[in-house]
Amino acid sequence: MADEITEKVIGAAIEVHKTLGPGLLESVYEEALCHEFGLRTIGFQRQLSVDVHYKDHVIGGQRLDLLVENEVVVEIKSLRSLPEMAMAQVLSYLKATGLKRGLIVNFGEKQLINGIKRISL
Template identity: 40%
Template sequence: MTKREITELSYAITGCAIRVHKNLGPGLLESVYEKCLKYELEKEGFMVQQQLNVELFYDDLIIDTALRVDLFVNNLVVIELKTVERIMPVHEAQLMTYMKLLVAPQGLLINFYTDNISKSLRALVNDFFKILPP
């Protein structure tokens, strides 16, 4: 896997999110957007895991938590969906933690409570991305 391939995947995911937003508009529940985005992604041929349980390891403990990732695409890109007036730093921190726990190189924070998905979407990368070839 390369940085370019991850970036292309993220662009494709963004296109699917834009389609969902154009069809539904803002103001619905996060779960509605999640189901529709999963449908769009699968139509494009991507492998999508929804509400994926994230195991938390601490030292030699496996901690049973209620951590769930909204969508995980091709085992590479974590998608965290929001329907909030404003994205907060805690939302980015949450996504970065999910990326670390899943060993995923990129994450997308998508807020559907907006008039323009492209302007509000945040793409985050971590050290797993940085070590990939161009």
């Protein structure tokens, strides 16, 4: 179930944030989160390319940070405050993949709980 998956992702992200704290690059958090997923046997795909189809034409250029258990899109950020564009980005990914749930995890927050946004279609 997707809610269980998002809870597992959030738990892993909290562990990464608790260990590393804020202030590092997104790529560092992505690598650490993937390692944590491995430790917790959470299935994921990393930097997954997603195409949009328009009238028999393929439009590429979208890349998901993480797809967890083939159900939840996870976008990783490391910013002091989350721009509105991040929400639009995840909504675009959900629409392109046909998936219904996404998470934005902003490791730039002092307390990670303030940096987690759930998105549902």
